Amino acid sequence: xxxxxxxxxxxxxxxxxxxxxxxxxxxxxxxxxxxxxxxxxxxxxxxxxxxxxxxxxxxxxxxxxxxxxxxxxxxxxxxxxxxxxxxxxxxxxxxxxxxxxxxxxxxxxxxxxxxxxxxxxxxxxxxxxxxxxxxxxxxxxxxxxx
Amino acid sequence: xxxxxxxxxxxxxxxxxxxxxxxxxxxxxxxxxxxxxxxxxxxxxxxxxxxxxxxxxxxxxxxxxxxxxxxxxxxxxxxxxxxxxxxxxxxxxxxxxxxxxxxxxxxxxxxxxxxxxxxxxxxxxxxxxxxxxxxxxxxxxxxxxx
DNA sequence: ATTCATGCAAACGGTTTGCACGCAT
DNA sequence: ATGCGTGCAAACCGTTTGCATGAAT
Numbered sequence: 001x002x003x004x005x006x007x008x009x010x011x012x013x014x015x016x017x018x019x020x021x022x023x024x025x026x027x028x029x030x031x032x033x034x035x036x037x038x039x040x041x042x043x044x045x046x047x048x049x050x051x052x053x054x055x056x057x058x059x060x061x062x063x064x065x066x067x068x069x070x071x072x073x074x075x076x077x078x079x080x081x082x083x084x085x086x087x088x089x090x091x092x093x094x095x096x097x098x099x100x101x102x103x104x105x106x107x108x109x110x111x112x113x114x115x116x117x118x119x120x121x122x123x124x125x126x127x128x129x130x131x132x133x134x135x136x137x138x139x140x141x142x143x144x145x146x
Numbered sequence: 147x148x149x150x151x152x153x154x155x156x157x158x159x160x161x162x163x164x165x166x167x168x169x170x171x172x173x174x175x176x177x178x179x180x181x182x183x184x185x186x187x188x189x190x191x192x193x194x195x196x197x198x199x200x201x202x203x204x205x206x207x208x209x210x211x212x213x214x215x216x217x218x219x220x221x222x223x224x225x226x227x228x229x230x231x232x233x234x235x236x237x238x239x240x241x242x243x244x245x246x247x248x249x250x251x252x253x254x255x256x257x258x259x260x261x262x263x264x265x266x267x268x269x270x271x272x273x274x275x276x277x278x279x280x281x282x283x284x285x286x287x288x289x290x291x292x
Numbered sequence: 293a294t295t296c297a298t299g300c301a302a303a304c305g306g307t308t309t310g311c312a313c314g315c316a317t
Numbered sequence: 318a319t320g321c322g323t324g325c326a327a328a329c330c331g332t333t334t335g336c337a338t339g340a341a342t
Contacts, residue, residue, distance in 0.1 A: 016321095017315085017316055017317075017320090017321065018317095019316070020315095021322080022322090038307080039306085051324095052323085052324090054307090054324095055307085055308075055309080055323080055324070055326095056322080056323055056324070058306090058307060058308070059308090059323080062308095074220040074221060074224065074225075075220065078220070079220075079225075079227075079305080079306070079331080080305085080307090081225075081306085094263065094267065094269055094271075096269075103267070105267075107259070107262075110256060113253070114278065117240065117251060117278065121240065121249065121282075121283065122282075122286065123240050123249075123278075123282055123283065124281040124282075124286045125240075125278055125279070126279055126281070127278075127279055128276065128277060128279065129277045129279075130274065130275070130277075131277075132263065132269075132271055132273075132274040132275075133271070133272055134270045134271035134272040134273070135269070135270040135272070136267075136268075136269055136270075137267065137268035137269065162296095163297065164342095165296095165298085167297080168297085184332080198298085198299090199298065199299045199300070201298080201299070201300080201301095201332085202297075202298055202299070204331090204332060204333070205297080205333090206297090208333095225307075225330080226330085226332090227331085227332090
């Protein structure tokens with residue numbers, strides 16, 4: 001209820017119609033603790049008894065990304081896109097090569113770096129994406145094999 | 147000639163057959179000053195009068211990536227992979243949102259950051275990808291709008 | 293001679309699109 | 318009442334694969 005209202009306002013602010021599906025998709029993305037794929041959203045919704053077409057998922061995602069409510073990520077070695085809420089707080093991700101999970105981290109180490117590049121190359125930097133990969137604690141422990 | 151010899155050695159060292167196509171693909175990637183797609187490689191070769199199948203390009207790329215001679219990149223907002231020579235020196239990329247070109251830069255600002263994360267989260271970090279986007283000098287100048 | 297690389301065409305999987313219908317405004 | 322959102326199925330496009338042929342060792 002409150003949720004729906006909340007998203008409704010966000011959508012309205014962007015001149016978008018406040019539909020059930022848009023609210024559902026935003027809700028799924030927001031309540032996921034890591035970036036998720038379109039298909040995962042689709043399945044999550046199905047699990048909750050919400051029937052939606054995969055193409056609608058993509059269309060909603062497109063709109064959310066265009067309106068900067070959601071961020072699209074392309075992870076290396078993965079040929080599908082992931083989506084996460086754009087909660088402004090600048091985030092980066094650790095990607096576990098073992099279990100394929102992502103972990104968000106808050107600190108950003110490269111503000112100064114960017115300034116240097118801007119000056120040096122005349123580049124007007126709008127943002128960046130940092131993706132760190134390796135083995136998470138549990139996968140590390142399983143993989144005692146060197 | 148020398149080129150072919152050079153790649154031949156590299157290939158041999160990896161127990162790979164020294165074929166004309168493999169040499170050509172490596173050469174194209176190496177002589178490109180920014181990461182390129184499989185199709186771009188395919189077209190570059192065609193332009194040079196070298197007839198190769200697109201599936202061979204992909205197969206060669208797969209082998210080169212597996213043997214760490216080449217690195218595969220997945221850029222956000224792009225649903226195709228880019229490839230570049232893995233010249234060991236750690237590189238990052240500026241991606242121009244205007245002209246879609248990539249610029250490689252050498253410095254890496256996040257070594258220390260990684261160590262902190264490893265300690266804090268028990269993550270075993272194997273590598274990272276930093277992607278910075280914005281407008282390059284010339285696009286910036288065209289885009290005086292706003 | 294054997295093993296592996298290649299071309300072709302067909303399959304694949306994630307994503308997009310055209311069209312007819314349905315819902316939010 | 319109108320315009321925009323949605324479902325469906327088909328198209329799309331980057332990438333992969335099976336199979337028969339050709340080249341490198």
